[in-house]
Amino acid sequence: MDAVAELSGTDRVVVVGAGMAGAQTALNLRQGGWHGPLALVGAELHLPYDRPPLSKDVLLGKADATAFEIDWHHLGVDLLTGRRATGLADGVLHTDRGELPYDALVIATGAEARTLPGLPGARTLRTVDDAHALRAALTPGRRIVLVGAGWIGAETATVARELGCHVTVVEAAAAPLAGALPAELGALMADWYAAAGVDLRCGTAVAGAADGGVLLTDGTHLPADEVVVGIGGRPATDWLRGGPLALDPDGTVPVDDRLRTALPGVLAAGDCASYPSARAGARLAVQHWDHALHSGAAAAAALLGTLDGPYDPVPYFWSEQFGRMVQYAGRHAGADHLLWRGSPSGPGWTVLWLRDGALTALLAVDRPRDLAQGRRLIERGTPVDPARAADPAVQLKAAAR
Known part of the structure; x- marks a missing residue:
């Protein structure tokens, strides 16, 4: 399904999973001009909400809820909370509260705690x-x-x-x-x-x-x-087992570089999907907020026929721990050259991974500028001067050759 013309005004789009990926899919479909019937299905009774603050402000008692500031009613999205997916058939999503027919379906059921x-x-x-x-x-x-x-x-x-x-x-x-x-x-x-x-x-x-x-x-x-x-998550895809959509061995839903599954009109995004990455030379399954955000938007663009090239972003995640901001971008391999930028005894430091002279990944501790500049270098595949890249007094972007 590559163009909005393949969706008539009476077609039904169903997004199953109301986390970040599902919410972004629904939001971007509306913002991209889709005016047809659109349902967002969530297993929890809560309004769709953001998860990163759960281990921070919510746990500390600084916030009680992290619902997205999205007016679903104003957008004309049929928000179906407290409804769990139980199976999939051709053109029908089975839930514990009945069947939902669809013409296009986006699977975004995320992951569950191990x-x-x-x-x-x-x-x-x-x-x-x-x-x-x-x-x-x-x-x-x-x-x-x-x-x-x-x-x-x-x-x-x-x-x-x-x-x-x-x-x-x-x-x-x-x-x-x-x-x-x-x-x-x-x-x-x-x-x-x-x-x-x-x-x-x-x-x-x-x-x-x-x-x-x-x-x-x-x-x-x-x-x-x-x-x-706290030993990570597993794809929340058991409801798909035994159905028409084959899963990868790790339980993820395999998609192509447009986030399309092997079933016509069915896409997948977020933690439950695995996609081919030319950048990494492998199929990736990423369980992080940034991937959920961007893959949800990409799934909507794929349905609308507006996706600009293959879905293959630079993976990124962050963690706030023990008074430090830890950020990682890219994907390193054991054979990559590890390069220190600053000292771990200092207030902030960065580790770079280089492959054939280009930056493949970096870990930044309290150096957000390194992360932002390094992420762009990874995205472009830009070769860097190792000596300049290792000097924390030199902006990382200035190490580009």
């Missing part, structure tokens, strides 16, 4: 209800065990310490963020935990619940008033 067996009562942090429940539990003096030293684990540990809790973080890998960064960088972040008064236990995993706490695989028993599991 859990661990053997930890009854353990909390996760994925929804606004999760955040409210956890916020009530984070009172001074409470013993909190967090499983996972990834992005969400670090952010939750930051807030829990700020609220006066005793925090232990358990990480099966040898260092924080093992799945995203080299061990030498994760080791630097381990120092942040210590400085914040967080007890970080790496190289051990949770064996299960035991005697008012958790038992680790190394035999250690950790008393806990609350256990929080």
Whole structure:
């Protein structure tokens, strides 16, 4: 489906999933000139809302809700909250509250928090209800065990310490963020935990619940008033299994470079989709806010026939942890040359990854200008002068050759 002419005024567009990707799809369809019937289906009863503040302002009690400031009624969007997708057939979306016929469908059901067996009562942090429940539990003096030293684990540990809790973080890998960064960088972040008064236990995993706490695989028993599991998310696509749309082995919905699935008129966006990236030379599945934002807009443009080229952005994400702003753009590989820009002992530093003289990725800690300039260099594939790029006194854009 490549042009708006393929949608007549009576065609029905259904967007299933009311997170960032789904909301952006619906919003951009209207802003792009689509005036036909449009429904936005969300499993939660809440109005569509933003998720990044959940582990920050909502958990801290600075905000109660993060609903998007979008007037769905004024836009003529039929907002169907509290309705969960249960299956897909040709031209019909099955939900737990009946069938929804469609002429074009955008799948944007996102991801759901991974859990661990053997930890009854353990909390996760994925929804606004999760955040409210956890916020009530984070009172001074409470013993909190967090499983996972990834992005969400670090952010939750930051807030829990700020609220006066005793925090232990358990990480099966040898260092924080093992799945995203080299061990030498994760080791630097381990120092942040210590400085914040967080007890970080790496190289051990949770064996299960035991005697008012958790038992680790190394035999250690950790008393806990609350256990929080933050080990990432899995695509919320189980409802598609057994239907006409085949999923990738990791559960994502495979799409082409226009976000179209193998089914005519069906697209996918956000955390639940995997797309081919010529930039990375691989198929990517990205579970971050920036991808949800841009892929939702791209899905709308693809339906309207206005998508300008293949969908292949520079991946980007950020995290606020232990008083620092950590930002990452691009995608590095083990063979890429790692280049330091500044010292990790300083107030801010950046790590660059170079491949064939060009920037492929960067990690910036409290250096937002490096991130902004580096992201543009990655996007353009611009070669850089390594000596100038390594000098933190030289603007990164000035290192371009």
